[in-house]
Amino acid sequence: MSDTYLNLVNSGLTKKIAKQFGLPRPARLRRTDPKSIDAPLVTGPVVVLGTGADADTLATTLLDWELDVRRTMRGGRVGALVLMLTELTAPEDAAEVVDQAGPLMKALGPSGRVVVLTRAATEQDSPARAAALAGVEGLWRSVAKEVRYGATANAVVLRDGVGVDAPAALGAVRFLLSARSAFVSGQGLQVSSDAGTLPADWTKPLAGKVAVVTGAARGIGAQIARVLHREGAQVVGVDVPAAGESLASVMNEVGGTAIQADITDETTPARLIERVRERYGRLDVLVHNAGITRDKLLANMTPDRWRSVVAVNLRAQAQMNEALLATPDLSPDGLRIISLASTSGIAGNRGQSNYAFTKAGVIGMTRSLAPLLAEHSGTANAVAPGFIETEMTARIPALQRQVARRLNSLQQGGKPVDVAEAVSFLASPQSAGINGQTLRVCGQHLMGA
Structure with missing residues (x-):
């Protein structure tokens, strides 16, 4: 069923009226076009924020996917922000990535993506690390309520011992970056093992099934x-x-x-x-x-x-x-x-x-x-x-x-x-x-x- 209100506030005079009166203005979401399998995974540069081996590994994979990957950016629209928070040991460790992400949030384009990578807490964690990891959940859920114009924010949560290059971790990142996750926001996908295989053809991962x-x-x-x-x-x-x-x-x-x-x-x-x-x-x-x-x-x-x-x-x-x-x-x-x-x-x-x-x-x-x-x-x-x-x-x-x-x-x-x-x-x-x-x-x- 068509959402008449959504259509009205995104076109012509009614768009101007809605903006003038501060009415809710839901955006038209970018979804997969089944007739265009060559559509880009992300519309714009992907900025990977964070340092360390995990950030380097993921950035390299995104480059292999032929994305425009940046480690910093000044000026222009951002297609997606990836916040690497897998190596936190205390709450203060998140500050550097958050400091970089703040200004870039304003540059996030329509139907943009924020993907946070973090780890699940364990019983062996120190109180400081447990606090940091719990804080990351509050971060991504709050960011999901702040982004605009059809953008979303989600997280990939890795269990202890699971690498960022695990098939399910990379699969989840790709899903959350893509138009396929248009109506998924404020969620955390937990990856519990290294099981799985990456498809030879990302457009036909279920071939033969x-x-x-x-x-x-x-x-x-x-x-x-x-x-x-x-x-x-x-x-x-x-x-x-x-x-x-x-x-x-x-x-x-x-x-x-x-x-x-x-x-x-x-x-x-x-x-x-x-x-x-x-x-x-x-x-x-x-x-x-x-x-x-x-x-x-x-x-x-x-x-x-x-x-x-x-x-x-x-x-x-x-x-x-x-x-x-x-x-x-x-x-x-x-x-x-x-x-x-x-x-x-x-x-x-x-x-x-x-x-x-x-x-x-x-x-x-x-x-x-x-x-x-x-x-x-x-x-x-x-x-x-x-x-x-x-x-x-x-x-x-x-x-x-x-x-x-x-x-x-x-x-x-x-x-x-x-x-x-x-x-x-x-x-x-x-x-x-x-x-x-x-x-x-x-x-x-x-x-x-």
């Missing part, structure tokens, strides 16, 4: 199927028989396989595994996208509303995961499971106690599933969308919808493709070192952490 997407007939699920296909995957779309026509249309579009099934049926996992094995011989990616809402205040919640939401949103995922854990031979290179959570599951939402229960449950299940999949070189991660422009949100009353759109740092709703880009990133081989994480795609929604 097979991906199953539930709820693929429309909306976010259909867009996930399209992006996975764009990235090189063979896609199997699953949806209920009632959505069969839409599902067939989407699968025809991406050259995939359509499977009509009720995911709450206990026989579905075995049937799905059999079909995938028969057709492709392997399964590399499973995207749990299917979900429903049956909103009511808890005081008015009926048993069927609660049970139906739990059955689709949570129990169906659990039984599918259990079946796949029992058949590791189907995923010889390790299975990537990406589950759709929600910001409602992080902060709660009025009238959605059943939905929030299931989406918080997805996050908990993801954390528990991660080490089990890691035993077979797999990963489990979740993506938590905020307000996304879909058929469902289009039915929200107009005034309520406008308010919901503005309740994030980017002051607008996201698009289904924003969720799909995050899913595809977590499904890719270079993301193997990211496990058990929940990535919010919410424009730094003002509710929740």
